[in-house]
Amino acid sequence: MFLSNDVQGNTEMLERHIVQPADAEHPTILSTEDLHVYYGKKEAISEGDLRFASNQITALIGPSGSGKSTFLRSLNRMNDRIATVTGRIMYRGVDINQPSIDVYEMRRRVGMVFQRPNPFAKSIYDNIAFALRLRGTTDKHELDEIVETSLKQAALWNQVKDDLNKSALALSGGQAQRLCIARAIAVKPDILLLDEPASALDPVSTSQLEDTLLELKQNYSIIIVTHNMQQAGRISEYTAFFNQGRVLEYDTTSHIFTNPQVQITSDYVSGNFG
Amino acid sequence: MMKSTQQLEQQLKRHSKAAKLEIWGKVVSFSALILIVAVVVGIIGFVASKGLATFFTNHVSLWDFLSGKSWNPGVTDANGKPEVGALPMIMGSFLITVLSAIVATPFAIGTAVFMNEISPNKGAKILQPVTELLVGIPSVVYGFIGLSVVVPATRAIFGGSGFGILSGTCVLFVMILPTVTSMSVDALRAVPRYYREASLALGATQWQTIYKVVLRAATPGLMTAVVFGMARAFGEALAVQMVIGNAALMPGSLVDPSSTLTSVLTTGIGNTVMGSLQNNALWSLALVLLLMSLVFNLIVRLIGRKGRLQ
Numbered sequence: 001m002f003l004s005n006d007v008q009g010n011t012e013m014l015e016r017h018i019v020q021p022a023d024a025e026h027p028t029i030l031s032t033e034d035l036h037v038y039y040g041k042k043e044a045i046s047e048g049d050l051r052f053a054s055n056q057i058t059a060l061i062g063p064s065g066s067g068k069s070t071f072l073r074s075l076n077r078m079n080d081r082i083a084t085v086t087g088r089i090m091y092r093g094v095d096i097n098q099p100s101i102d103v104y105e106m107r108r109r110v111g112m113v114f115q116r117p118n119p120f121a122k123s124i125y126d127n128i129a130f131a132l133r134l135r136g137t138t139d140k141h142e143l144d145e146i147v148e149t150s151l152k153q154a155a156l157w158n159q160v161k162d163d164l165n166k167s168a169l170a171l172s173g174g175q176a177q178r179l180c181i182a183r184a185i186a187v188k189p190d191i192l193l194l195d196e197p198a199s200a201l202d203p204v205s206t207s208q209l210e211d212t213l214l215e216l217k218q219n220y221s222i223i224i225v226t227h228n229m230q231q232a233g234r235i236s237e238y239t240a241f242f243n244q245g246r247v248l249e250y251d252t253t254s255h256i257f258t259n260p261q262v263q264i265t266s267d268y269v270s271g272n273f274g
Numbered sequence: 275m276m277k278s279t280q281q282l283e284q285q286l287k288r289h290s291k292a293a294k295l296e297i298w299g300k301v302v303s304f305s306a307l308i309l310i311v312a313v314v315v316g317i318i319g320f321v322a323s324k325g326l327a328t329f330f331t332n333h334v335s336l337w338d339f340l341s342g343k344s345w346n347p348g349v350t351d352a353n354g355k356p357e358v359g360a361l362p363m364i365m366g367s368f369l370i371t372v373l374s375a376i377v378a379t380p381f382a383i384g385t386a387v388f389m390n391e392i393s394p395n396k397g398a399k400i401l402q403p404v405t406e407l408l409v410g411i412p413s414v415v416y417g418f419i420g421l422s423v424v425v426p427a428t429r430a431i432f433g434g435s436g437f438g439i440l441s442g443t444c445v446l447f448v449m450i451l452p453t454v455t456s457m458s459v460d461a462l463r464a465v466p467r468y469y470r471e472a473s474l475a476l477g478a479t480q481w482q483t484i485y486k487v488v489l490r491a492a493t494p495g496l497m498t499a500v501v502f503g504m505a506r507a508f509g510e511a512l513a514v515q516m517v518i519g520n521a522a523l524m525p526g527s528l529v530d531p532s533s534t535l536t537s538v539l540t541t542g543i544g545n546t547v548m549g550s551l552q553n554n555a556l557w558s559l560a561l562v563l564l565l566m567s568l569v570f571n572l573i574v575r576l577i578g579r580k581g582r583l584q
Contacts, residue, residue, distance in 0.1 A: 113475075
């Protein structure tokens with residue numbers, strides 16, 4: 001026992017290990033610089049500088065309360081009225097964490113899907129057309145077309161194409177979550193942020209959702225918070241490990257899962273804590 | 275073996291203190307229920323028997339009562355029929371109720387939106403206590419302020435006596451505003467937070483979110499709030515009686531003295547003899563009031579059910 005512990009080599013473990021993605025085919029689309037998030041005086045994110053590769057899936061993992069959801073919600077300024085976010089959030093070279101940024105226009109480019117499927121109490125069609133209509137699209141043909149392509153991209157079209165005018169609240173949990181994805185991609189964002197999108201779903205719906213995300217990464221850059229480490233392993237190229245408001249390790253997913261450099265990451269991905 | 279089984283059975287069947295308390299609790303709550311039901315049935319039965327006497331004992335036709343324009347129960351008209359036309363009061367009650375609801379609703383919903391969506395902190399600190407205070411002010415105070423401020427103001431602006439439906443509407447507007455506001459706040463609060471988040475995350479502005487998502491989702495609750503406000507306006511007696519002028523005439527305009535069901539009841543009920551036509555006619559007005567409040571309750575129920583089905 002004593003010996004094996006020693007041999008595993010705790011001495012080589014690092015305190016923090018960050019490898020930002022460097023892949024010419026997938027240039028950085030979004031990055032955070034010197035990002036700090038405060039709830040009142042309490043600092044919720046103290047070290048969270050990450051670069052996100054375009055058209056890839058990046059998973060944010062970590063124990064409850066580690067700040068990964070807070071970090072994600074800061075990326076499209078959903079924390080504006082809740083928390084104080086300092087530092088820069090660079091999106092294609094523009095700092096979107098400035099007061100002069102039109103958050104409504106920015107959120108069209110950086111869409112978000114939440115933990116709990118949250119369709120509006122409207123028809124399936126109206127749910128997807130909602131954001132388009134807000135932006136003044138009234139042409140019926142255009143709306144029809146976008147509704148259809150969005151639903152197809154979210155792998156929901158075949159199940160609901162005859163029920164577009166039925167209430168979205170009648171959908172099952174998995175269908176409702178894919179409707180929320182369709183609703184988010186209807187405005188053709190660049191980046192899709194997902195906050196534990198599968199945590200309220202059964203295994204079959206989860207697996208379908210993961211397939212959908214793998215399809216979507218051709219057109220979107222995806223950042224996903226997940227509690228499910230197998231899920232991170234299955235779908236993401238990069239994984240960031242959060243603990244107590246800090247990113248402790250960031251690397252390719254295969255490195256994080258097979259050869260973590262930080263002790264806590266190692267404990268977490270092997271299920272010893274968290 | 276046998277003995278221990280018997281012991282166990284005895285223990286299990288013993289009437290413990292807890293079991294006795296349970297029976298007591300059931301008896302007490304059941305008798306409370308019986309009492310309430312008895313009171314409600316008693317009131318409805320009493321008002322109905324008195325109110326219907328006008329039609330069955332005094333042989334006034336229901337149509338004359340509902341459509342007649344002249345209210346003077348002690349006097350008989352040229353055909354020898356008593357003058358018990360309640361239309362002016364029914365009209366007065368409905369007009370004043372609908373008008374005050376129309377005026378109060380936008381203010382109430384606007385206040386509720388401010389309190390719940392735009393500035394929850396200030397809303398909770400300032401507006402919440404203010405609305406609660408407004409609810410607690412006795413109606414005679416509202417009536418007195420109406421009498422000494424609103425009536426002279428109406429007189430100065432529109433001429434005439436100043437008494438009338440317009441003054442009544444002004445007073446009722448302030449009286450039902452807190453009711454409608456606090457119920458609207460409840461309705462907005464019941465809209466799940468994730469609706470707002472979903473809308474904002476899609477790039478909707480806060481106003482678009484309020485208008486297109488929150489208010490839509492809260493519509494059944496907001497309608498309930500308005501109907502409750504109308505029920506309160508319809509049933510309010512004292513304050514209205516003080517400013518409306520109490521002339522049982524068809525309201526020619528909003529600034530003519532007129533009357534409502536409640537104001538005629540409060541002014542007339544002490545001046546009649548039980549069992550006389552004058553007295554029965556007042557009971558008939560009370561019956562109309564009672565039926566109307568039942569209708570308001572029914573509407574609230576229907577809206578609530580429709581809201582749940584969504």
